[in-house]
Amino acid sequence: MSGDIPREHALHLLREMLRIRLFEEKCAELYGEEKIRGFLHLYIGEEAVAAGAMQSLTKDDAIVATYREHGHALVRGISANAVMAEMYGKVEGCSRGRGGSMHIFSAAHRFYGGNAIVGGGLPLAAGIALADKLRGVSHVTACFFGDGAVAEGAFHETANLAALWKLPLLLLCENNLYAMGTALERAQSETDLARKAAAYRIPSTSVDGMDVLAVEAATRAACDAIRAGAGPQFVELRTYRFRAHSMFDPDRYRDKSEVGRWKERDPIMTFTAFLRGRGDIDDAGLDALRKEIESEIATAVAFAEAGQWEAVSDLTKFVYSERPLAGRAS
Amino acid sequence: MSEKSYRDAIRDAMMEEMDRDPNVLIMGEDIGVYEGTFRITAGMLKKYGGKRVIDTPIAEAGMVGTAVGMAMLGLRPIVEMMTMNFAIVAADQILNHAAKVRYFSGGQVDVPVVIRGPQGAGVQLSAQHSQTFESFYAHFPGIKVVAPATPADAKGLLKTSIRGRDPVIFLESAALYGMKGEVPDDPNFTVPFGVSRVAREGSDVTIVSYSRMLQMSLIAAEKLSQDEGIECEVIDLRTLRPLDLEPAYASVTKTHRCVVVQEQWKPFGAAAEIAASITETVFDELDAPVARVTGEDVPMPYARNLELLATPHEQHVIAAVKKVMYANG
Ligand SMILES: Cc1ncc(C[n+]2csc(CCOP(=O)(O)OP(=O)(O)O)c2C)c(N)n1
Ligand SMILES: [Mg+2]
Numbered sequence: 178m179s180g181d182i183p184r185e186h187a188l189h190l191l192r193e194m195l196r197i198r199l200f201e202e203k204c205a206e207l208y209g210e211e212k213i214r215g216f217l218h219l220y221i222g223e224e225a226v227a228a229g230a231m232q233s234l235t236k237d238d239a240i241v242a243t244y245r246e247h248g249h250a251l252v253r254g255i256s257a258n259a260v261m262a263e264m265y266g267k268v269e270g271c272s273r274g275r276g277g278s279m280h281i282f283s284a285a286h287r288f289y290g291g292n293a294i295v296g297g298g299l300p301l302a303a304g305i306a307l308a309d310k311l312r313g314v315s316h317v318t319a320c321f322f323g324d325g326a327v328a329e330g331a332f333h334e335t336a337n338l339a340a341l342w343k344l345p346l347l348l349l350c351e352n353n354l355y356a357m358g359t360a361l362e363r364a365q366s367e368t369d370l371a372r373k374a375a376a377y378r379i380p381s382t383s384v385d386g387m388d389v390l391a392v393e394a395a396t397r398a399a400c401d402a403i404r405a406g407a408g409p410q411f412v413e414l415r416t417y418r419f420r421a422h423s424m425f426d427p428d429r430y431r432d433k434s435e436v437g438r439w440k441e442r443d444p445i446m447t448f449t450a451f452l453r454g455r456g457d458i459d460d461a462g463l464d465a466l467r468k469e470i471e472s473e474i475a476t477a478v479a480f481a482e483a484g485q486w487e488a489v490s491d492l493t494k495f496v497y498s499e500r501p502l503a504g505r506a507s
Numbered sequence: 508m509s510e511k512s513y514r515d516a517i518r519d520a521m522m523e524e525m526d527r528d529p530n531v532l533i534m535g536e537d538i539g540v541y542e543g544t545f546r547i548t549a550g551m552l553k554k555y556g557g558k559r560v561i562d563t564p565i566a567e568a569g570m571v572g573t574a575v576g577m578a579m580l581g582l583r584p585i586v587e588m589m590t591m592n593f594a595i596v597a598a599d600q601i602l603n604h605a606a607k608v609r610y611f612s613g614g615q616v617d618v619p620v621v622i623r624g625p626q627g628a629g630v631q632l633s634a635q636h637s638q639t640f641e642s643f644y645a646h647f648p649g650i651k652v653v654a655p656a657t658p659a660d661a662k663g664l665l666k667t668s669i670r671g672r673d674p675v676i677f678l679e680s681a682a683l684y685g686m687k688g689e690v691p692d693d694p695n696f697t698v699p700f701g702v703s704r705v706a707r708e709g710s711d712v713t714i715v716s717y718s719r720m721l722q723m724s725l726i727a728a729e730k731l732s733q734d735e736g737i738e739c740e741v742i743d744l745r746t747l748r749p750l751d752l753e754p755a756y757a758s759v760t761k762t763h764r765c766v767v768v769q770e771q772w773k774p775f776g777a778a779a780e781i782a783a784s785i786t787e788t789v790f791d792e793l794d795a796p797v798a799r800v801t802g803e804d805v806p807m808p809y810a811r812n813l814e815l816l817a818t819p820h821e822q823h824v825i826a827a828v829k830k831v832m833y834a835n836g
Contacts, residue, residue, distance in 0.1 A: 216636070274813070275810065276634070277631065277633045277809030280633060293632075293634075293635040294593070294596070295593075296596075297635075325565045326565065329565055329566060330566070330569070330596075331596075358537045358540060359536070359565075364565070425544070486810060487808075487810055489812065489816055493803065496804070
């Protein structure tokens with residue numbers, strides 16, 4: 178880890194990663210209490226990816242994510258209250274409780290959703306990028322997807338269209354080496370995923386996804402290229418999920434020692450050590466940061482607890498367009 | 508007979524057929540090393556090896572199309588969909604290819620492929636993970652659609668699916684995987700397609716259903732018997748294509764009243780087809796319009812209160828039975 182990154186910005190990155198970690202640890206706890214139900218896919222271990230990649234995006238840029246998207250939503254600026262209330266299924270949730278953990282969505286933040294279908298978000302993201310391009314606005318659409326999605330036809334159709342039409346599309350492949358229980362080399366003919374994208378003539382790089390500064394630098398370069406009119410860019414973020422695929426996954430397909438080795442590269446732990454080394458933060462500072470975040474999360478839980486259930490008479494509201502567009506999440 | 512779960516009955520059917528016929532193989536996401544997200548394929552990779560238990564990448568269109576190609580050459584692939592929601596990604600291969608290649612080739616090839624997996628709502632998985640697909644597939648000529656309600660039928664119907672010559676969509680109810688029941692041990696036990704059964708005898712109202720909704724209807728029928736003295740006859744369709752409504756016609760001729768129960772959305776659903784056929788065939792026997800119990804016409808919401816509202820429950824069946832008896836209040 179290196180760089181002359183300003184202290185303020187460094188602390189911001191640390192804060193964002195820690196927000197994701199603590200928020201999701203709370204989610205796991207709440208799942209045990211059955212406050213959160215359905216599927217819950219945790220991002221713990223991968224925080225440097227969302228925290229780093231989001232830095233070069235402006236509020237006018239668009240984002241499409243997967244079902245493992247709580248972290249992306251938080252970093253994007255959707256409030257912890259709105260995300261937590263959604264996971265509770267309350268009407269104050271960003272999707273009014275209709276979507277849950279896999280469908281965090283906020284058009285106001287140009288956050289066009291979590292998506293429960295592997296690869297499903299990729300063509301949508303291309304369309305958002307194309308709409309922006311046709312309207313002559315120079316926004317970037319960032320699409321997050323897993324290594325598993327690279328096996329879907331949707332990835333290949335999207336890559337081809339994006340390159341053919343020079344779309345302002347940032348393809349962010351979160352390669353955590355597993356698609357549920359299937360290791361990368363058991364699913365890909367070419368495990369160097371950047372080469373797959375490069376075959377479509379999309380400039381492609383790979384970066385250490387456990388290093389928030391490296392993630393930020395690589396995605397910033399890619400964003401700059403898109404803004405300069407170079408068309409789509411692909412960045413592979415090499416990362417690892419510390420937890421099981423979802424709360425239903427017994428996680429028997431990975432060696433404990435493999436998980437242990439990756440945990441030694443915990444992006445929050447290593448970045449904290451880096452900042453301590455530079456004298457950017459000390460124990461007291463860390464403690465204060467943690468407390469602040471814990472209080473943000475406690476507020477979110479209280480907000481979700483106090484939230485309302487949607488009126489049963491509104492069950493079919495939003496199936497069609499006869500009602501006005503939904504209110505925007507804060 | 509042995510007591511088996513619906514899940515184990517499905518696995519037994521596949522393993523017996525793999526033992527019987529070397530052309531049978533299975534492919535799908537996380538079915539081998541991982542042993543299946545619902546553990547249907549537990550132990551199969553170890554027993555049959557990687558040539559016959561094939562882990563695939565997340566590539567539904569690719570895997571179904573591959574299976575169709577293998578089936579055209581005489582293999583008998585079973586494709587496990589992690590859930591049937593993901594089979595939509597492969598809809599073109601299922602509906603434009605598997606369902607049609609025999610016909611458009613003038614009968615030159617068989618397509619013995621089975622596409623099976625769990626479906627259904629109820630555990631807050633929201634809009635993209637809670638669907639049921641029987642009407643969707645049953646609309647298309649060229650494929651058979653199976654929806655078993657018991658462990659014995661799951662086994663017997665799956666064996667018939669694997670031994671057949673046509674593409675089969677085999678719809679399992681995720682909610683029934685743990686259900687136990689008596690299952691014949693005979694390795695040649697099969698259940699033929701297109702033979703509905705009377706799951707409960709009764710004289711007052713006929714209830715027609717299949718899969719999980721059949722089990723729910725049986726519970727409703729018991730309650731109606733105990734609380735109201737109303738005796739329902741419950742018909743289990745078992746397969747929607749081919750569809751055998753003869754026992755339903757016979758029952759309606761006796762009861763003169765009919766309720767059809769399905770989990771999916773009401774418009775253009777299986778219950779509409781069944782109700783229309785009953786009305787066309789035994790119209791003169793009916794003392795009331797055929798009633799339908801269905802899910803609400805809405806993508807499945809996540810919130811528990813809305814999900815409960817969107818899915819059919821026993822009380823809906825009970826209310827519908829009372830309605831066709833003109834016994835509501
Ligand atoms: C089309 C489709 N197929 C299968 C699934 C089931 N499924 C959900 S997540 C997942 C693994 C995805 O792996 P990857 O893309 O690497 O993302 P990760 O979960 O590792 O972040 C699978 C198979 C699905 N949701 N959609
Ligand atoms: Mg992955």
